[in-house]
Amino acid sequence: MTETTGTVADQAERAAVRERAEEVLRRLAGEHATLREDQWRAIEALTVDRRRVLCVQRTGWGKSAVYFVATALLRDGVTAQSGEREAGPTVIVSPLLALMRNQVDAAARAGIRARTINSANLDEWSVIQAEIRLGEVDVLLISPERLNNPDFRDNVLPDLAATTGLLVVDEAHCVSDWGHDFRPDYRRLRQFLAGLPSRTPVLATTATANARVTADVADQLGDALVLRGSLERDSLRLAVLDLPDPAHRLAWLADHLERLPGSGIVYTLTVAGATEAADFLRSRGFAVASYTGQVDDSERRAAEQGLLDNKLKALVATSALGMGFDKPDLGFVIHLGAPPSPIAYYQQVGRAGRAVEHAEVVLLPGAEDVAIWRYFASLAFPPEDQVRSVLSHLAPDRPMSTQALEPLVDLRRNRLEMMLKVLDVDGAVRRSRGGWLATGEPWTYDTARLRRVAEARRAEQDTMIEYASSTTCRMEFLRRCLDDPEAGPCGRCDNCSEPLFDAEVSAASLAAANAFLGKPGAEIAPKKMWPTGLAAVGLSLKGKIAAAEQIEPGRSVGRLSDLGWGNRLRALVADDAPDQPIPDDLAAAVVEVLKAWAHGEDAWAQRPAGVVAVGSRRHALLVQSLAEHIAKVGRLPLLGGLTSTHEGGGARGNSAQRVLALHDAFTVPAELKAELSTLSGPVLLVDDLVDSGWTMTLAGRALRRAGAGAVMPLTLAVAN
Template sequence: MRECAEEVLRRLAGERAVLREDQWRAIEALVVDRRRVLCVQRTGWGKSAVYFVATALLRDGVAAEAGEPAAGPTVIVSPLLALMRNQVEAAARAGIRARTINSANLDEWGEITAEIRAGAVDVLLISPERLNNPDFRDTVLPGLAATTGLLVVDEAHCVSDWGHDFRPDYRRLRTFLAGLPPRTPVLATTATANARVAADVADQLGDALVLRGPLERDSLRLAVLRLGDPAHRLAWLADHLDRLPGSGIVYTLTVAAATETAEFLRTRGFAVASYTGQVEDAERRAAEQDLLDNKIKALVATSALGMGFDKPDLGFVVHLGAPPSPIAYYQQVGRAGRAVTHAEVVLLPGPEDAAIWRYFASLAFPPEQQVRAVLSALSPDRPLSTPALEPIVDLRRARLELMLKVLDVDGAVRRTRGGWLATGEPWTYDTERLRRVAQARTAEQQTMIEYADTSACRMEFLRRCLDDPEAVPCGRCDNCAGPEFDAQVSEQSLAAAHTFLGRPGVEIAPKKLWPTGLEAVGVPLKGRIAPGEQLAPGRAVGRLSDLGWGDRLRTLLGPDAADGPVPDEVAAAVIEVLKSWAHGDDRWQRRPAAVVAVGSARHPQLVHSLAAHVATVGRLPLLGTLTRTHPGPPGPRGNSAQRVRALHDAFTVPDEVAVALSGLDGPVLLADDLVDSGWTMVLAGRALRRAGAAGVLPLALAVAG
């Protein structure tokens, strides 16, 4: 059997490939002993070889020599489309027929399902989210579970809420496991599980053989450079990208940063592409292929490319901003140096990193009161969609869906066609566990700060974070062997970065539709916003997450910021935005005829001074400020339905403003400080349109996100 395994491996990885002893031990446990196995091994160790070789042995009937019949298809639960595409191609090299069912190939589902039933598929790759898609769960999953020959859980640390990248949908694997035939082998793999996470995953697998190896990556040279501001970090990248070996990945913490960084590097002559969750799937596929073919120097990516991308000769990974966990960092840098002797890994941390960590931490599981409100709203026989639940509980869509997934896994709700149903099963809010997980996240953030500051070996530091008992100094990192790069940047690149990041102006896209479900909470609005009440496209100086203007705008508009007149630097940027808006390719259709201020509950002096400054420079009349009849919600973090519900009748147009509107020959500039959900601007503008404004052009200092 081992000879057969080696033959499959050579088809997969080349004529010189030989199974490691731990690889063979895992394969033997799966094929002969039909066991459950957890492999915690470094990136590049060959975890995928284990399940592809095991699949070939099980499917080809080699296992019959051990008294077992040929097995059904292998099901691989994999978290990313990029990883699935890599694995389908790898399987084909080994003569293994692999297919995938995912959100990008809906039109192929029927064909693939038929192939599975006909026994023509050796490997089926699915995402964990697919396990609870109603159509898949009810029509495909039962038969699939009953015939599965091997279940593989890739990136298995996602199963544990102690892990850095917990995904509730992975917990549905418990149900899948329970439906497997007796003695069906199960393999869980990860490179980033510390002792606590590994124990949690092994416990969920039940009676698992744990194979844990050393996590040394002897091709990686780790380094940290502290640079003063975003302009210096971009300039450093522009000066040093050509010095970095081969092609690689530049990671950022936000979508805006990835987009800006890629755009700047292109202006400096580099072939790069951005890769984020907001990029269309076809564009992401093309970017992946260009990197694989070395047609571009780098992908500039968020954590959307955090795990699973398989390019063995990736020569470098640079982080513009530190991830919130050293374990997540180890995983991302592990993309590099798998089949080359040397790869550069450079971290460029920024003072804004902690604020970004805090924002993402705020999206964690909601307080019990909000959870109970959702459970009370659901019935056992009439499903409610996620949009229909939004007017009931003040949670943004992503956070509400995360909560519902957890409740589904816990058995309190069930996803079905049309939405969510209550199961009536008792459910307890685990305050203590959530508190401990939050504390663990905070500790990870502090440890990441310590990693950047340490004078000890960086690879040893990361390995100890993963509880690797064999961690020793690497002899290669900047602390062990001295720095390979310094923090110097050229005046030319720094000037270009300052100019690039200093450009103000982002569009505020107009809304066309009211949120769903408003009538259920007494707000008589639905469907399309009436054309006579819509706003035109608007402008803001920048986003709060921008590399350039973000820090200045966060300082000006943060929760602890004092109210006061608009600073001269920001006021000048507003005028630059207006000039571009007036003369650019996407200029306003009609010149504004007046300025009106939104009645701000947070920064009334700031907003009034903004409106007054625009009116003075533009030689426009300042008509006044919209009156707030009630303050609305205390902060900007609600979902769309809740924002509209709270602000529906919040704005009144003063009589003198209404009179002035009737005599205007042009739209009104409506000034505010921050556009977050966008509904404050929409409802304030609607009040102006209903009072006679010919049009409304939103103008803000910042856009959230």
């Protein structure tokens, strides 16, 4: 193909390419499908001009059609110029396995051979790599995390970058730390881009990028054609209902789920919320499944397929289903609790209504939403002193694993790993086969940028609260949050027209929801293994906790993340909550927990013979009154309490640091030790909250070593 852009010959050749592109699209999407104008502009720029393109287009617009059609054209040599090499495979960087599975299936419909390399198919890697070398793979899908897997980065990526015919960055808002779902691994795409041969086309796609995120991503791509379309979704009918508590929200869902069209998604903010809501709906006769990051991959696949086949009315999901699920006829999206960002909300509701005339979208915000947002915000990039501490432990020639680092710094595993990924992208550390290495490169803690990002997050939360109470058009509100210049009233939402739903719930459903959520009781699983790497901090504890020093399984009233008890418990056991005697409703709930524990399926093997309180510095009155109440109603001796030298705090640190702080913090007074020697049964060990679990484990260990035959934990709350 000549480079005489604008000549008659060039125009004719471009017309021929478009005709071929339309043929591929029809294979992909049906005989009546035609390219949108911006779809063609993107395909033309990628295949004819070999440019970089950023597509910011609504969900359902057809972004995947762009890269599949472009792949077919490039692989067939339709757009190759004289002397230009044959295009290698398209590499799609995609964030979730579910999205990869959908994309592989979609590619097959267009006659495109797609494969994926991810953590779930390790045994296929060598075969797939051989297929790539033989030119038998048209599309390779990889996760952003794969880009910095040492084996993949060092042995596969260089050849892959050198032969890539088209690079696609899906969900490209993740590249930007201004985006609502920033992922550090996406930043490594800069290195991939730098290794591409000249004139290798690049396509970045997203449905959820405001002007700032769009500019940031375009800047990282380089000289990019930005194609930004209207974000109107004329099939979606948005509504918000203000209901007083979680029981009313579950009852509303039970009353209305059958009325909602087709099948859909019910989003929750927490794993516990998804599990509880799914359990309740099943108890009311609905075919639903929970979908969270803690559900086994095979179960998630089965749940996805159940919804795709319309065998399930809904998936009750966390944001684990936010990206990567493709069901064009999804009829509704309900939120039990508001996401912390209107942009994230737009993305999640965008899963619905892609191939149906009408889809219902209902937000049921809760008073607890702000507390949940605050908790997740607390897990952001650590303060500078913690980052510097990590860097000080790394050497340039001696890799250190995350597990080895963890005991040396007061950060939990997932937060430590996220921080290391950011440092890797910044060039301060490098991941190797044996762990992490210091590069020696100068690094600056960007306080100003982190502050601006945190302020942007808080502003998004305020905007989400404003959305829930807004009396203006809801779709227009969301589109303006995404800087859509064409935003205007939709005429469909509950503020533009007569609301389709009201806040009324039936007495039967409300009673059932109250009974379900009001049932107290959550298990406390005992620790059985010491954290790894304690020798590095001077503790000779490793492997299994000795059987003679372990505690038994325990019970609490509920989890802080529970839909039912969560709000009540958070208000009582929070660090800044006033210390007070146990309220009557919680005292009654504790009695119910004890009854169920004594007579349930997993009943205790032996009745407790005495009560001991953990020495609490935050809520001494609460814990003491709880112990006294249990002793009174159970007719058990109150044996006293442990004394503690621990100052409190640090519960969000990692396990090794908690053990370091607590391993010798508890003392069994002489009079208590004497009482233990006379007991004929277990000790009931009482506290207000189990967070990491190590306070209860080490307090129980002190009692076991002082002569207690068994220790059974009982608390008001567990953190998760």
